[in-house]
Amino acid sequence: MLLIRCPFCEMDRPETEFRYGGEALIERPDPARATDAEWTDYLYNRTNPKGRHAERWRHLHGCGRFFNCLRDTVSDRVLATWRPGERSPEEGGA
């Protein structure tokens, strides 16, 4: 069971309090301008990397907030969590 730091509650909490929310940092294209290809890419294509994966989690049984998380899919370790809109660790934040 993962131990995840909620960046809003600022506490390490067990995984069962959270709900996974898919890959993070996927921008919703402007529906009026997006081509069919761009739109289906947004809907269906994910990077599924081996290694560092930016993903969204929601502290469902806590504060209820969505946040971003960097997890290593090989070691299954949570490397960092940060609030949406803040800079990711790769951008020098968290």
Add this chain to the structure above:
Amino acid sequence: MTQAFRIGDARSAALRFTFDGKTYEGRAGDTLASALLANGVHLVGRSFKYHRPRGILSAGSEEPNALVTIDRGCGRVTPNLRATQVELYEGLAAHSQNRWPSLVFDLGAAAGLASRLLPAGFYYKTFMWPPAAWRHFYEPLIRRAAGLGQAPRDPDPDFYAQQYAHCDVLVIGAGAAGLAAAVKAGCAGARVMLCDEQNAFGGSLLAEPQARIDDTPATEWAARQIESLRAMPDVRLLPRSTAFGMHAQNFIGIVERVSDHLAEPGNPPRERLWQVRARRIVLATGAHERPLVFPGDDRPGVMLADAARVYAHRHGVLVGRRIVVAAAHDSAYAAALDLQRAGAHIALIADLRDSHEFSMVEEARVAGLNISRAAEIVATSGRRRVASVRLRMRDGTMQTVACDALLMSGGWTPSVHLLSQARGALRFDDALQAFAPGALPPDISCAGACNGSFGLAAAIAEGQAAGRDAATASGFPTSASAAPLVDERPSFVRQQAHTPTSAPHPKAFVDFQNDVTSADIALAVREGFRSVEHIKRYTTTGMATDQGKTSNMNALDIAAREMGRAMSEVGLTTFRQPYTPVTFGALAGPARGDLYEPVRHTPSHEWALRRGAIFEDAGQWKRASAFPRDGEKLEAAVTRECRTVRECVGVFDASTLGKIEVAGPDALEFLDRMYVNDVSKLVIGRCRYALMLGENGFVMDDGIVGRLDAHRFHVTTTSGGLAHVLAHMEDFRQTEFTDLRVWLTDVTEQWATFAVQGPRAREIVAPLIEGVDVSAGEAPHMSLREGQILDAPLRLFRASFTGECGFEINVPSGAGPRIWEALTQRVEAVGGCAYGLEALDVLRAEKGYIIVGQETDGSTTPDDLGYGRMIGRAKPDFIGKRSLTLPHLARPDRPQLVGLLTRDPAAVLEEGSQIVPSPRPAIGAHALGHVTTARRSPTLGRTIALALVENGRARLGDTLYATATTGMLAVEVGAPVFYDPSGSRLDG
């Protein structure tokens, strides 16, 4: 003659126990295995596949053979326990397994004669064809013949505790290394937990009387360490506690056997599941001795050499009086010398290695032991117990040596199971001929034998270092201290194993529990299997409940040799949880029976119980299907309830509907983006049916959006869709539409909802309500009013899911039962009734109202349902809008919702059945769609159905066919509404 193999003084009290109904005597401190051995009993079970007689191989949790059933009476029957771990108590009743009619005369042993019919991979080839034969013949036969113990039939009367714990340092294994680590970390002030699967701490020191540490006996040193740990306030000691599973970030599952060892358990939990989060973990899990592989290696009395030493030193039991020791490792000499000293005659040390000299060889010679070199074991004999061993000597001559025990010493395998579960890397160690820890995960260290470091001095030094490092890393700095002086025999100082070279043989067992032989593994390689994972699955080696603790390395060794490759190249299979079997009771804990899952009751539940309602489960809700009267069957009750609603009035508890209050200055804009409908035109005091799509354009949920005032909305969801819908809304609110000032509150539990429906609905509710004019002119269909009902706050929705004039009465849940009583009283007074979920489903199907998840399947668009007109196409955006213009969602041949009428008005279609264009479609022909709802309609006096049919709206009037178990049924396609298509009844 009792306990003929007991040695030494009568150190402890005698205990009586039974095995297969026969009474024996043992001593306090015995395991079932040591007590049986004290009585000269080696034959304790029959093997899984061939029913071969099997004995006790080991003295610990790695035991593959000696599986027994312990019977403590009604419901307290536990199969497949390892006799080597079952602690003896007065009156213990044990049974052997997998034999019929008795252990000694077992008919299933005939399977042994048929072993050539059950080779490696027999699951996959021999019995695959014809398919029916597998189900009717082979499987029942195999299930009867092979198997482990019987699962108990009575409910388990015991209770099981579960506990979470946190610590700085968790030490797993309380042998020399673990004790040293725990003491170091504890002295530094860290919160320490120390667990060990055995009933006593000390590990190998419990059977090591000769070794000395700092000039005191090693056993005394161990006792002193335990004493000092007991005195530390932040140290928790867990004996009889097996760490069975390692999870991410040092989360560990440990099962503690609390009371199974007690004759009179009283009322403690039987077991306790610990779920521990540790900052640092020190693995001190020791090593397992490896058996040798030779023909007849599975005969009772053939044992691990070190196990025999443990039985002698720890339990005062000789495993035999005349012993042959087969040595491929130095530690065999310690066993031979110790057993000789304890009174056994060592008939021969058959050192399988060619010429290996070290000090204990000389010691053995001095003790008068007969040592042969480079011998090979070719056979054993004996029925209930080994009677002789046949050897091919170095010079090629054959020699038969009589014995009553044959000890094997094939080297030591570090117990890396938990490390591997924690994703630690393993490396092949050539000297050990075994896998040892490689790159460690952060926050985990290994000490002692599990680290490939053998011998007492190494174990203590590594344990101390690991304990010190773990304490320092978790914030309790401590310095190095001098390691104690250790005086030990050299049997482990230099680990030298020898790889046995016997040719594959159909009676040379590698995996005793799954009956896999060296010939099976060789066959798998010959048949082309190269991956060790495939060989494992094909032969089932290492897949039994013992997880291959004693067999994996031998199997790997044989596979590697057959392939002509090195063991390091072949690699190792994955270690999985649990380390040893865990009871379902421990995992379930209190979550069983009434506590298995929460049950949700509607406000009318008590009333429904009193009325003898038939209930059905809808998620966690108990919902009334119908309210039968005077012995009515379900179908009759549903018919009556439907007619009553159409002709008079009915009342329905719809409180399970999800309810979300949406509030804020931008609530209207938010809802406009979440639903397909043009919500922005919704005025205060009105509500409307609304569809919610996923971003992919497919229908996700439906409900009613009601506007209470400028900035406040009451939104309903389907009963099962609430959590998903709320999460979906929150997702967009928090992460996408962050510019909108809007808040969402789940008010499902706050409001009870009762639907009063039927031509006389208005006259039922009117007298009860204050502050709302419920006349058709003032409160038309799809209006929303706030007022009072019988002094309770009221949100009144003029809505209908039946097609009749409807009032959905929302009141605070606390007032629910009272209002329900009042409504049903009035309804019944005019000849109406309460109706259940079944009647509702018929009534809504007659009107063609959809149920999300029944008429939709996650790939259904609004237009597929004929709801295209609801879409607010002029809106700049709503969730799913862009997807609706994707080519595959706008195709002309999409499935469309239609009504179906069977040619035979009494025939009920089967929900889910396929729709085809002809009564005899070609095999593999494309189906046009499927039936989503099929019902008998009391209103129409015939059956009706809804279906999704390819391009269905262009097929109105066509005849199609639906598959059915009775043959094809002809159906006529029509509009998906069977009753009051104009909606004239909605306003009453």
